[in-house]
Amino acid sequence: MATHQHGAAASDWVTEATSMTSATLDTYLNDHLYQGGRRYHSYREGRYALPNDEIEQHREEVMHILVMDILDNNLFLAPMSEPPTKIMDLATGVGLWAVEMGDRFPDATILGVDLSPIQPTSVPPNVSFQIDDVEDTWVHDTDYDFIHMRESSAYMKSTPTVVENSFAHLRPGGWLELQEFHWEAIAEDGTISPTNAVNAYLEAMYEYGRLEGREINIVPKMGELMRKAGFVNVQCRTFQVPYGKWPREERQKRRGAYMVATCQILIPACNSLLSTMGMPEEQVDAMFAGIGEMLHDHTVRCHNTYYVWSGQKPERAAGV
Numbered sequence: 132m133a134t135h136q137h138g139a140a141a142s143d144w145v146t147e148a149t150s151m152t153s154a155t156l157d158t159y160l161n162d163h164l165y166q167g168g169r170r171y172h173s174y175r176e177g178r179y180a181l182p183n184d185e186i187e188q189h190r191e192e193v194m195h196i197l198v199m200d201i202l203d204n205n206l207f208l209a210p211m212s213e214p215p216t217k218i219m220d221l222a223t224g225v226g227l228w229a230v231e232m233g234d235r236f237p238d239a240t241i242l243g244v245d246l247s248p249i250q251p252t253s254v255p256p257n258v259s260f261q262i263d264d265v266e267d268t269w270v271h272d273t274d275y276d277f278i279h280m281r282e283s284s285a286y287m288k289s290t291p292t293v294v295e296n297s298f299a300h301l302r303p304g305g306w307l308e309l310q311e312f313h314w315e316a317i318a319e320d321g322t323i324s325p326t327n328a329v330n331a332y333l334e335a336m337y338e339y340g341r342l343e344g345r346e347i348n349i350v351p352k353m354g355e356l357m358r359k360a361g362f363v364n365v366q367c368r369t370f371q372v373p374y375g376k377w378p379r380e381e382r383q384k385r386r387g388a389y390m391v392a393t394c395q396i397l398i399p400a401c402n403s404l405l406s407t408m409g410m411p412e413e414q415v416d417a418m419f420a421g422i423g424e425m426l427h428d429h430t431v432r433c434h435n436t437y438y439v440w441s442g443q444k445p446e447r448a449a450g451v
Contacts, residue, residue, distance in 0.1 A: 353367075
């Protein structure tokens with residue numbers, strides 16, 4: 132059974148969303164939901180499926196290191212003609228991307244938005260964080276130069292709504308960038324079957340999403356969503372990231388090691404979702420064990436795909 136317990140004292144970095152009273156904000160800063168030995172967000176309880184505790188925060192740190200490695204230490208790939216000056220980071224998590232953007236662009240203002248108050252208190256002066264739900268009605272300005280979201284679409288109830296909200300809150304000429312893993316395991320050399328342990332697990336997660344009324348397998352379709360919302364100059368870059376340390380090339384071997392580390396934290400956190408849809412615990416455990424074997428079998432040479440989608444709001448409205 133889920134229980135609420137009090138956490139740390141309220142931090143001084145959080146700005147208050149217009150729709151929240153200060154008393155309500157105080158409650159969510161001091162209260163968390165605990166279930167199965169893991170800690171979850173309290174504001175909009177259940178909206179985000181993963182925990183927000185120290186274990187999950189460590190996974191986000193590993194993921195950030197991995198993504199920075201994949202992108203050759205670039206925080207974004209959108210081909211902006213000038214440095215952005217007003218930036219929003221959706222589902223910012225522990226805020227690592229926002230903080231690094233603040234360091235690299237000291238003349239910009241960066242706002243990180245998340246359901247959980249888990250961001251650091253010591254940040255650059257141009258960085259702030261806000262507790263809010265990016266799937267709700269936005270109360271933000273409509274003149275952002277750049278809006279960014281990483282690894283969150285699979286957990287959204289309506290990614291198209293988030294894309295549409297982003298479009299509405301960008302200035303003409305502003306950019307949106309979505310950085311996401313497509314977790315499907317692929318091996319061109321035939322060392323795995325399409326129904327391998329990772330993909331079987333993903334199919335179960337996709338079914339969970341369908342039962343919840345949302346689409347988890349959405350990453351390859353992001354460009355379609357962006358164009359439908361009105362974005363132009365939609366671009367996509369993809370990167371192969373190995374599952375495991377099987378590559379000979381040192382950089383890919385390193386990335387594979389980071390991928391194993393994040394999977395070993397992420398998958399157990401998702402197991403409760405499969406139990407929610409009625410899958411027997413023994414079956415869930417067997418699937419997890421199968422993935423563990425696959426990740427450490429160097430004869431299985433497979434990878435997933437990291438997508439970076441970017442699109443621009445037109446400089447002028449259509450017909451103007």
